[in-house]
Amino acid sequence: MKRESDLDVVAPDEVGTEAPIVEKVYDITGHTKHPLSSLLINPDVFTFEEKAQQEKVLVVARSHWVTNVGWILTAILMFLAPSFLNLIPLSSDIATRYKILGGFLWFLVTFAFVFERFLSWYFDVIVITDKRVIDIDFDNLLSKKFAQANILMIQDLTFKVTGFAQTMFNFGDVFVQTAAEVPQLTLERVPQPQKIIMVLQMLKEELGGKNVK
Amino acid sequence: MLNNVDNYLLIIEKIIGVLAAIVYAFFALIVVKQVQTMSKNVKDIFNPLLIVFAYAHLIGALVLIFLALTVL
Numbered sequence: 001m002k003r004e005s006d007l008d009v010v011a012p013d014e015v016g017t018e019a020p021i022v023e024k025v026y027d028i029t030g031h032t033k034h035p036l037s038s039l040l041i042n043p044d045v046f047t048f049e050e051k052a053q054q055e056k057v058l059v060v061a062r063s064h065w066v067t068n069v070g071w072i073l074t075a076i077l078m079f080l081a082p083s084f085l086n087l088i089p090l091s092s093d094i095a096t097r098y099k100i101l102g103g104f105l106w107f108l109v110t111f112a113f114v115f116e117r118f119l120s121w122y123f124d125v126i127v128i129t130d131k132r133v134i135d136i137d138f139d140n141l142l143s144k145k146f147a148q149a150n151i152l153m154i155q156d157l158t159f160k161v162t163g164f165a166q167t168m169f170n171f172g173d174v175f176v177q178t179a180a181e182v183p184q185l186t187l188e189r190v191p192q193p194q195k196i197i198m199v200l201q202m203l204k205e206e207l208g209g210k211n212v213k
Numbered sequence: 214m215l216n217n218v219d220n221y222l223l224i225i226e227k228i229i230g231v232l233a234a235i236v237y238a239f240f241a242l243i244v245v246k247q248v249q250t251m252s253k254n255v256k257d258i259f260n261p262l263l264i265v266f267a268y269a270h271l272i273g274a275l276v277l278i279f280l281a282l283t284v285l
Contacts, residue, residue, distance in 0.1 A: 035258055045258040060257075097284040101230070104280060108237070108273050112244065115266060122259070123251045138251055 021130060021206055025058050028198045038062045038171075038191045048127060048136065050146065059128040059199055063121055063189040064171035071117040078110040126187045128199060130207075133176060135185055149178040149185045151203045159193035176200070223285075230281040234274070241274035 022042050032041045040046060040060040047057065082103055086092070120138070127134040133154075137145040154176055161172035166189075174187040174196050190196055248267040252260040 043257075045256075047256045049254045101277075101280050101284050104273075105237075105277060108270070108277060111270060111273070112240070115244070115270060119248065119251065119263065122257075122263070123255050125255055136255060138254075140247070144250075144254065 019056070021203070022056075022058065024202055024206070025199055028202065029059065029192070029195050036065075038064050046127075048125075048134070050134070050148075051129070052131070056130045057127060058130060058203075059126075059196070061126040061128075061187070061190045061196065062124065064169055064191045066165060066169045066171070067189050068117070068121055071113070075110060075114045075117075078106075078113065082106060126190060128196070128203070130203065133185065133187075133200060135187060147182060147185055149176050149180060149182065151200065151207050153178045153180045154200060154204055155179050157197045157200055159197055161193065227281070227285040230285045231278065234278040234281040238271070238274040238278055241271040245271050 025041060029039065029041050032039070032043065038061060042058060043060055046060050051057070085099075123136070123138050125136050127136065130151075132148050132150050134146070134148045139145070156177035157174065158177075159172055159174045161167055161170070166172050169191075170193075171189055171191045172193045174190055174193045176185040176187065177183065178185065187193075187196065245264075245267045248263050252264060
């Protein structure tokens with residue numbers, strides 16, 4: 001019986017039905033762990049506006065989840081702040097209507113803060129397809145940055161893992177040197193940067209080999 | 214005399230409160246637009262949920278205007 005799932009969370013039922021290049025990516029990175037994972041491998045439900053029709057999305061990477069810990073802790077404190085209002089002297093003198101309005105506004109602002117930070121993490125993605133590597137960044141409503149590098153134009157791949165958090169949680173920056181107009185693409189705070197590099201190297205060999213043939 | 218001053222202050226307070234709530238509602242509208250634009254560019258499994266959250270936030274902002282009008 002064919003099992004249907006929107007995300008590739010486990011190995012496919014029928015081994016060998018994926019394209020060889022996808023199987024090679026699985027061999028390097030493993031499979032997607034869960035839908036909010038920082039690393040999505042061969043996602044079924046992911047696409048982007050500039051994607052070509054025959055182009056296949058192989059890897060989608062977001063900043064490692066640990067980069068969100070700061071704002072999550074801030075949000076928890078913001079959420080709990082109203083419960084400490086009684087500790088402030090004279091707070092009982094504040095009229096109830098101000099407390100109602102102030103409390104509602106405070107939770108709305110907290111929600112907006114959490115939502116904006118989540119959007120900033122969720123929509124800043126690095127996409128590796130079978131043709132190119134793409135960095136999509138949204139700074140705000142009016143600012144979108146789209147940078148890409150053709151896999152065959154990649155000349156050099158390096159990565160950098162610095163500091164306690166990056167070493168502990170294995171994330172860092174990947175630098176993609178290309179022979180194109182944009183000489184370097186920086187993929188920031190990606191999880192498992194060494195595996196990202198291995199995937200890009202494998203793709204370069206595969207596509208380079210196909211071109212030679 | 215003092216009563217009149219109190220009344221004026223309350224009116225001013227209400228006007229400021231409502232104006233601030235309206236400004237916040239504009240911000241909430243921008244957030245909805247932001248999520249729609251982002252969702253158009255990058256399509257993933259949680260996009261519909263994020264759009265729902267954005268609209269819920271906008272509704273919350275409209276409720277804030279209502280509260281400012283009635284409570285203040």
